[in-house]
Amino acid sequence: xxxxxxxxxxxxxxxxxxxxxxxxxxxxxxxxxxxxxxxxxxxxxxxxxxxxxxxxxxxxxxxxxxxxxxxxxxxxxxxxxxxxxxxxxxxxxxxxxxxxxxxxxxxxxxxxxxxxxxxxxxxxxxxxxxxxxxxxxxxxxxxxxxxxxxxxxxxxxxxxxxxxxxxxxxxxxxxxxxxxxxxxxxxxxxxxxxxxxxxxxxxxxxxxxxxxxxxxxxxxxxxxxxxxxxxxxxxxxxxxxxxxxxxxxxxxxxxxxxxxxxxxxxxxxxxxxxxxxxxxxxxxxxxxxxxxxxxxxxxxxxxxxxxxxxxxxxxxxxx
Numbered sequence: 001x002x003x004x005x006x007x008x009x010x011x012x013x014x015x016x017x018x019x020x021x022x023x024x025x026x027x028x029x030x031x032x033x034x035x036x037x038x039x040x041x042x043x044x045x046x047x048x049x050x051x052x053x054x055x056x057x058x059x060x061x062x063x064x065x066x067x068x069x070x071x072x073x074x075x076x077x078x079x080x081x082x083x084x085x086x087x088x089x090x091x092x093x094x095x096x097x098x099x100x101x102x103x104x105x106x107x108x109x110x111x112x113x114x115x116x117x118x119x120x121x122x123x124x125x126x127x128x129x130x131x132x133x134x135x136x137x138x139x140x141x142x143x144x145x146x147x148x149x150x151x152x153x154x155x156x157x158x159x160x161x162x163x164x165x166x167x168x169x170x171x172x173x174x175x176x177x178x179x180x181x182x183x184x185x186x187x188x189x190x191x192x193x194x195x196x197x198x199x200x201x202x203x204x205x206x207x208x209x210x211x212x213x214x215x216x217x218x219x220x221x222x223x224x225x226x227x228x229x230x231x232x233x234x235x236x237x238x239x240x241x242x243x244x245x246x247x248x249x250x251x252x253x254x255x256x257x258x259x260x261x262x263x264x265x266x267x268x269x270x271x272x273x274x275x276x277x278x279x280x281x282x283x284x285x286x287x288x289x290x291x292x293x294x295x296x297x298x299x300x301x302x303x304x305x306x307x308x309x310x311x312x313x314x315x316x317x318x319x
Contacts, residue, residue, distance in 0.1 A: 020204045043140070050132050050143045057165070059121040063139075065109050066125035066146055068301035070157055072097045073173070074166040080117055082106045089260055090294035092272050092306040114138055123163070138185075149237035153216050153299040173301045180308050181223050187316045189225070194215045195315070198252035198283065199296065200242075203260065210250060212236035216299040217258070220307050228252075247277045254315065255283040258296035290314050 024089070043054040061079050064071050068081040080101040089099055103117070104110040107127055111134055124132070125146035135141040142163050145151065151159075154174055161170030164207070185192055197220065199211040210229075213222050214237045222230065231249035244248060259265050263269045269291070272278055283289055292310050295303035 001145060017169055044165070048140075048142045048163065049126055049145050050129060053136070053140045053142055055140045055142060055163075056120050058151075061117065061118060061119045062121045062123065063103060063114055063121045065120040065135075065299075066106065066123065066144060067098060067101070068100065069093065069302050070160050071123065071164070071270050073301050074161055074164055074169050076164060076166075078123075079119065080114070086262075087294075090261060090298070090303075092293055092295040093302060096302055104296055111135070111138075123160075149214060150216075150299055152219060153301070153304055156299060157301055173234050176300075177304060177308075178223075180305075181220075184224050184308065184311060187312070192314075194226045194227065195254065196229055196252035197221055197315075198229050198232060198250050198255045199258060200250045200255060200278075201258045201260075201297075201313060202268050202272055203262075207241045208247065208250075208272070209238050209240050210242060211238045211258075216304065217256075217296045217307055220304065220311070224311070240273065244275055247275070248281065251281045251283055253286075253288065255281075255284065255289045256296060256310070256314075257289060257291050259291055259293060260297070261294050 042057050045054045046050050055067075059076065062071065062076055064078045064081045066082065068078045071078055077098075077099050080103045082104055083102050083106075085105050101117075102114050106125065109128070111131065114135070115138050122135050122139050122141040124135060124141060124143045126143055127146065128135070129143060132141060132143055144156070144159060144163070146156075150156065154177075157170050157173065158167075161167050188195070199215070199221075201209045203209075210232050211218050212232055212234055213219065214226065214235050218228070218232070229249060229252050241250075246316055257269065259269070278284060292311070293306070295306035296310075297303075
């Protein structure tokens, strides 16, 4: 009888232990359960596409899981960011930002690494809505509206500035942009009403592309009042996989060829230049093709200003 009682007591103890162990594991892994980190003091509540978050008024350890350039421009230097794998840091950012630690790709960040960095604020794009709860468990997380195609560059800058409490800084950038646009208009005179400017790109992965008025670079040309080839007019982002037989769609008074600054892109463009159809373009015969950098693909305020620099260089200062 005593043996049976001891065996029963042992089984009860074992059952309680198992329940306790399972409960503990659930607490560790469930992002809805509060962690043991200290609550954020002196925070302010901000709205974003996943609801609201109370973020530090003066964050010191920010991790960005979308592009970090605008965060830097607004005066907050991230400790880490996600990057597009296989692409170098663009030349237009050199001397303006420092490379920060990588936490993986935009679509697949390393959550364990983010946790080890102990951020006090995480800024994410909407492509990562699925892991919002996990990120929020690490630190207050804000999810920006980043659909594809992306919103206009000004809208993205203003949204981030509102989140970070940097509205005055973003407005200064926008005001300066419009001042530069007006200055370019004056420098071009009536030419901006008749000059046809084309934007294209080529890569081994995606062939030949051209860019519409909704693209970041296209919106800058539209603000200045520059004209576009008929195939590039309209409220669209880009046209991809243009065949060599339709390369005439790229023609214009000026052609900006936007590179990703990879060696592979240079080789692909060199191969395209060997095509007889390339040499038949009027813009090629007039020697008005300009190879420009990654900033023509980008929407941060550094990129937008770099596009304006190119327009001034090639349309105003180049004979």
